[in-house]
Amino acid sequence: MKAVCAKQYGPLQNLQVCDMPKPEVQASKILVRVHAAGLHIGDCFTVRGTPFVVRMETGWRRPKSGVPGYDFSGVVEAVGEGVTDFAVGDEVYGECPGSCAEFVLVAKDKLTAKPNGLSHVEAAAMPTSALAALHALRDVAKLQASESLLINGASGGIGTFAVQIAKAFGAEVTGVCSGNNASLVKSLGADHVVDYNAVDFTNSGNQYDCIFDNVENRNLSDIRRVLKPSGTLICNSGTGASGLAFWIRLLKPLVLSPFSKQRLCRYLSVPTRKDLEVLSEMVSDEKLRPVVSEVYRLDSVAKALQDLESGRTVGKRVVRVIEA
Ligand SMILES: NC(=O)c1ccc[n+]([C@@H]2O[C@H](COP(=O)([O-])OP(=O)(O)OC[C@H]3O[C@@H](n4cnc5c(N)ncnc54)[C@H](OP(=O)(O)O)[C@@H]3O)[C@@H](O)[C@H]2O)c1
Known part of the structure; x- marks a missing residue:
């Protein structure tokens, strides 16, 4: 072959x-x-x-x-x-x-x-990207209807699925992406879109129940400022760092989390047939594309x-x- x-x-x-x-x-x-x-x-x-x-x-x-x-x-x-x-x-x-x-x-x-x-x-x-979004929002965040969610990297592989899945769960979604992709993210159902070239979302004054960070290009302390005191931050990027910096970035939220009311998480998405079927059903119900x-x-x-x-x-x- x-x-x-x-x-x-x-x-x-x-x-x-x-x-x-x-x-x-x-x-x-x-x-x-x-x-x-x-x-x-x-x-x-x-x-x-x-x-x-x-x-x-x-x-x-x-x-x-x-x-x-x-x-x-x-x-x-x-x-x-x-x-x-x-x-x-x-x-x-x-x-x-x-x-x-x-x-x-x-x-x-x-x-x-x-x-x-x-x-x-x-x-x-x-499979990989939609399951990663499903596992983050359903299993890690346990996202509830009417909770507020910010997705950093909303126009990428995982982000485009995460916007739709979060809306299907009834959350209020803010997507962060470049201005070029704002209309796409809006068309996927995001309630608010932040163009990161125009606005720094970590200085917006808003606070979110959950932040799903697919980019991890900001300091942890800046991100935590816009997370509610009992909110959940899901860190979801391993790229952009190597060597010791990679390990520090990987472990820092996990080390700090037990000392904070905020939940600072990482997760590993493991594919299962059952969850592929969940995705298929969402496609059939026109909630996901x-x-x-x-x-x-x-x-x-x-x-x-x-x-x-x-x-x-x-x-x-x-x-x-x-x-x-
Ligand atoms: N936890 C797990 O089990 C699991 C599973 C799979 C993948 N991952 C990880 O998930 C991460 C995201 O994967 P992905 O497939 O979504 O990546 P991707 O498709 O490569 O994401 C690219 C997106 O990132 C956006 N972006 C770039 N710079 C940005 C910035 N400064 N602010 C906001 N958005 C920015 C880009 O949007 P613009 O062009 O609009 O800037 C682009 O749409 C990866 O690091 C991967 O390793 C984790």
Whole structure:
């Protein structure tokens, strides 16, 4: 099969389209022919092998598979022994390492039926980012109707889903993004949009029940000023720092949180079939739709990941593995 692959950790330009053995179906697993693969910043980390912690999953000295991508949408090619709820020909979407390839072998609890009405490209845009938004707002923040939420990075991969999910929960949403993306964030349902080039939201005088920070470009003390005394701050970015600075930024909110009434949190979003089904239902109910800003060919994955690293992604970037 064709796949995009880099045999060593290093620059994104190392990625090349190569021939690899097609995975063989195994018990309790589903072989999926990938139509589209969604990308997110974590795919850049796994190609570069930094931050170093990603190697716990991808291999210490060199990448185990070297194929980037987690999110996919495609069609079931074969099912393993013990799989009764999927059949050959079913359209599915979900998460599996190495989705920038013609086939992936997926655990049965990491995929579900593709949402009705979405193309494969749109469905592939959803899993990691939409689940990260759902887990932050539903499970970490326990966001309630009429609570106020500020989303920093509201126009990016996670932010565009978070705005819609928060509105579906009945929250009052303020989205922070550049002026160029203000109308998009508004169209997704945000009640207020702050252009960070015009207004510093940490000096606005407002206070929020919850802040979902996908950028972490501000001092923790500045952010806490606009969080209510018993509010929840969800820190959700590992980028923009390296070495000791990375660890300090990662750990500081967690160390301070026990000494404050404010909850200062980080979290790890773990995909489940049950929560993919929650997303599908929100799509069916017209409460959620992916924003796909750019579609790439399989031989342009390196370019797609470079574009992601620019920090200027609007919604999601997706690779079309099977040309329409
Ligand atoms: N916790 C987890 O389990 C989990 C899972 C997945 C990802 N993540 C993390 O989540 C973070 C966000 O991911 P993402 O996919 O949403 O990133 P992304 O799509 O790359 O976000 C890009 C967005 O950031 C915005 N941005 C850039 N500078 C900004 C600023 N100064 N103020 C406000 N917004 C700014 C940009 O908006 P403008 O162009 O409008 O400036 C752009 O739309 C990443 O750091 C990733 O590592 C965590």
